[in-house]
Amino acid sequence: MRTLIRPWLRWLALALAFAMPALASAQGDAKPFSKEQLDQLTAPVALYPDALLSQVLMASTYPANVASAAQWSRAHADAKGDDAVKMVENEPWDPSVQSLVAFPQVVIMMGEKPDWVKDLGDAFLAQPDDVMDSVQRLRVAAQKAGNLKSNAEVDVKVETAPPPTVVVEASAPPPPPQVIVIEQKNPQVIYVPAYNPTYVYGPWPYPAYPPYYIPYPPGYWFSAAVMTGIAWGVGIGVRNAVWGNCNWWNHSVNINVNRYNNINVNNRISNTNINNANWSHNVQNRGNVAYRGGDATRQNLQNRAQTVNREQYRGKDLDRQRAQQSLQNRGVSTDRAALSDANRGQLQSQAQSFDRGGAQNRAQSFDRSAAQNRNQVSNQAFQGVSDRQAGSEITRGAASRQSAQQMQRPQTQQRSQAQRPQAQQMQRSSGGGAARGGGGGGRGGGGRR
Numbered sequence: 001m002r003t004l005i006r007p008w009l010r011w012l013a014l015a016l017a018f019a020m021p022a023l024a025s026a027q028g029d030a031k032p033f034s035k036e037q038l039d040q041l042t043a044p045v046a047l048y049p050d051a052l053l054s055q056v057l058m059a060s061t062y063p064a065n066v067a068s069a070a071q072w073s074r075a076h077a078d079a080k081g082d083d084a085v086k087m088v089e090n091e092p093w094d095p096s097v098q099s100l101v102a103f104p105q106v107v108i109m110m111g112e113k114p115d116w117v118k119d120l121g122d123a124f125l126a127q128p129d130d131v132m133d134s135v136q137r138l139r140v141a142a143q144k145a146g147n148l149k150s151n152a153e154v155d156v157k158v159e160t161a162p163p164p165t166v167v168v169e170a171s172a173p174p175p176p177p178q179v180i181v182i183e184q185k186n187p188q189v190i191y192v193p194a195y196n197p198t199y200v201y202g203p204w205p206y207p208a209y210p211p212y213y214i215p216y217p218p219g220y221w222f223s224a225a226v227m228t229g230i231a232w233g234v235g236i237g238v239r240n241a242v243w244g245n246c247n248w249w250n251h252s253v254n255i256n257v258n259r260y261n262n263i264n265v266n267n268r269i270s271n272t273n274i275n276n277a278n279w280s281h282n283v284q285n286r287g288n289v290a291y292r293g294g295d296a297t298r299q300n301l302q303n304r305a306q307t308v309n310r311e312q313y314r315g316k317d318l319d320r321q322r323a324q325q326s327l328q329n330r331g332v333s334t335d336r337a338a339l340s341d342a343n344r345g346q347l348q349s350q351a352q353s354f355d356r357g358g359a360q361n362r363a364q365s366f367d368r369s370a371a372q373n374r375n376q377v378s379n380q381a382f383q384g385v386s387d388r389q390a391g392s393e394i395t396r397g398a399a400s401r402q403s404a405q406q407m408q409r410p411q412t413q414q415r416s417q418a419q420r421p422q423a424q425q426m427q428r429s430s431g432g433g434a435a436r437g438g439g440g441g442g443r444g445g446g447g448r449r
Helices: 002-029 035-042 050-059 063-075 081-087 095-100 104-112 114-126 128-144 257-263 295-314 316-329 336-341 344-448
Strands: 154-160 178-184 193-195 230-232 244-247 252-256 276-278
Touching (some): 035 128, 050 095, 050 104, 050 178, 050 244, 063 095, 063 114, 081 257, 252 257
Antiparallel strands (some): 193 230, 244 252, 252 276
16 A cells, blocks of 8 residues: 555655746746836837837737738738738738738847747736836937937927826826827838847946847848947838827827728727727737736736727717816816815806806897897788788778768658658648637637627
C-alpha cells in the first residue's frame, strides 16, 4: 500500500512544482504597469501625430489581427492610403487594424515585435490614463531636448485645459493642466515620423527599462537608423482611413463617426445622431489571445463596452451638455458643489417662472394681435351686413308704405263719393221737418186763442 501512495505523492509534488511558477507568472501579469514600463512601451509611438497615435493604440488591443495585417502589407507592398483600407474591408479584423494598412511601414513594424504590441494594448485597456500621461511625459522630454517642434509637416502646440462644460464625476482623475498636441498640417495628409527613442528624448532616465526601438522595414527611404532628431517620411493621403483622435482631457480616444462610416461600410456605427463617439474595445475581435488579467478582464471590458454603447445610443452626454448649457444661459450654476448647497426648489421655481413668463408673454402677444385682427375683420364684415340689412329694411318699409297708400287712396275716394249723396239727402230731410214743425206751432197757438 505504501509503495502505491509514495509514487502518487511524488507525481503530485512534481506537478505542483511546475504549476506554481505558472500561477505566479499569471498573477504577476495582472499587476499594473509601472511608470518606467509604460514609458518603455510608448516610446516608439509617442511622437506620432495624434490621429495616427490613436489608431495605433486601438489596434494594439488586437495583437493577432495586427500580425495578420502585417503579413498582408508585406504581400501588398504598394498598397497604402484609403485604397489599401478598401482592399481589406472583408478581412475579419477590427476596423482599427484595417485602418493601419494605410501605413504599411507602421503595421509591418508592429508585426516585427508582437510581444510589444500585446503589452502596449493590455496597458491601454487596463491603464488608459497612465498610458496617455506617459505619452505626454515623453513629448515634454522630446520638446525640452529640442527634437519636437512645428515644421512643414506637423503643428506642435501646447494647449491648456479648457473650462469644464460638463459635471465631472468625483471618481474621475483630474485632467492635466496642459498637453502637447501634434497635428498634421493638412488634415488629409499624414507624415509618419522615424526616430530613435534612445536619443530623441534626451538622456533616458530608466537604464533598467530601455525604450523599445523597432526600425521600419527595408524599402522605405527612412528605414536607416536615425541617431538624433526626427525624420519625416513621404506624406500619405488619407480621407477616411484615419477616423480616431486623442482626447487628452478625458484620457480616451474619440471616433469621428462620419469618417468611420465612410470607410467601414460593412461595419457602420448605427447611431448617426452624434458626430463623435467614445471608442470601446470589442472583445469578439480579440480572438483567442488572452488578456493580461484573464477572463475577469474580458468580462469587465465587455460590460464597459455595453455601457458606453448604451449611453452613446441614448445620447446621454449630448443631452447632459445641452441641459447644462441651457441652465448656464439662464444664469444657473452647473457646479456640483454649488448645486448641493443651493435650494433646488428655488432653482426649479426660477426656471419655471422664466419659462412660464416668456411663454405667456409670447402667447399673449400672439393671441392679442391675432384676436384683434380677427375682431376687426369680423366687425367690418358684421357692419357691412348690418348696413345692407338696414338699407333693405328701409327700402322695404318705404315700398310697403307707398303701396299701402296707393291701395288706400282709391278706396277712400270711392267711400267719399258714395257717402256724399246720402249726406246731402239727410241734410234736406232734416231742414223740411223743422220748418213744418215751426208752422204747426203757429197754428196751435192761434187755436188757443
